[in-house]
Amino acid sequence: MDDIRNRIRKAMEWLKDNRLFASNRAIAERMGYNPSALSQVITGKANVSERFVKSLCGIYPALRYEWIWKGEGVMIAENPCRRQEAETPIPQMDRFSYILGNMAEIIKSMTELTGPLAGRVERLERKVEEQAREIEALRSMLSENAKAATSRKK
Template sequence: MNLQKKNSFEDFPPLSGNELKEKIKASGVKLIHIAEKLGLSQQGLNQRFKAQKVKKGFILELMEVMKVDLSFFFDDQNEIKHKQSGLLKRINIYLSWLKFQEVVETNLDLGQKIGFTKNYVDQVLNGQIDITELFVDALLSLDDGVRKDWLWNGNGKMFLETPVLTHEGEYTITQIPFIPVSARAGFVENTCQYSELTTFPVYMQKSEKIDDYLVVEIDGDSMEPTLLPKTKVLIKQIPPENWGFTVGVVVVCFSDMIVVKRITENKLQTTGFLTLRSDNVAGGMMELMDTDIISMFRVIRIVDAEVR
């Protein structure tokens, strides 16, 4: 089905009230909110959902209050999945910016600030459910300097103008040692030391000690959709005595390799093993012994990324 050609009701099969109800519920929007926007009672809305064939006028009303088009109700799965994948990547970039600005900290915090449950936010960010324009509009309410056409459609630049930091007086641009993909081998050969590296400018707190920080470039797609290829992230070295308490996304140097992975299971304190996985299911998992690890870094935030 080509949505560009099929853009009228005549192009789609009939839709029952129950099917319509399930699509709305899957979007994360509460039915009571839909009823309020339509000026109906919950009983009146449920009555409409009993129809064997939904009337065109009712769908038009729903499209207006939910800010969706026909593709929301009659979608081409391949086209929708492609759009959702790109949208999710841009949302992750946007959320990294919000966390850097200290606007949000966790998914629970995010959900509370935009009016969605933590479970719904988790499902969106894990790619388990489709992202609606209503959710995107809620996200954009947290920063009016980010362009909707970029976030929703992937068009143009992310910011309306050069962003101003919330705590600008506390920050400065600092040159941090940078490990591009081409320099990884040499970095490992030098026992994961950062001598003779180029630098990359990063907004840092003026009071922050920068000796333990690096910027590393992501290679390959193993951490998609969290981190895209060529994304640059700020990392901070973790002292060996703290390795056993570490969780989240890390950069690990071992043997002749440097990898960016997510810690699945940390048993360094008990059995001496660390289990790592890729966010991309095709990337697989790996297990390391504590004696294999040369150094470990915590991934702090994205400092540069291409728009896809």
């Protein structure tokens, strides 16, 4: 199990060295894990699960699952097309277009995430309004009952 932990550490160091992530905390958060849970896996206080390794590979698809989980093959998948693209300089306008394209994808993902939340917020707001009306009706009844009780005492 220590070998897999060493491979996980090596993959995480590679991600940080290549400036894809600034810290273990950033990696953990992107994986959907609490930073302390990630630390426990690395230090051996918690078991390494397939789900954990798949989450790690999911944050950077070129990371090879087989290498981390089984020690087979290479750590980073070599994609000749991407390597060739990286070697040819990208004109400044193309970089801008590339960044805008990435931003559009991020906005689309966030919209897909927030869409259902907006509907839920609307339903909760309606429920709060209904409860506020009910509270007001109960206050009114309480006030009327208090007046009736006061008039009976006289």
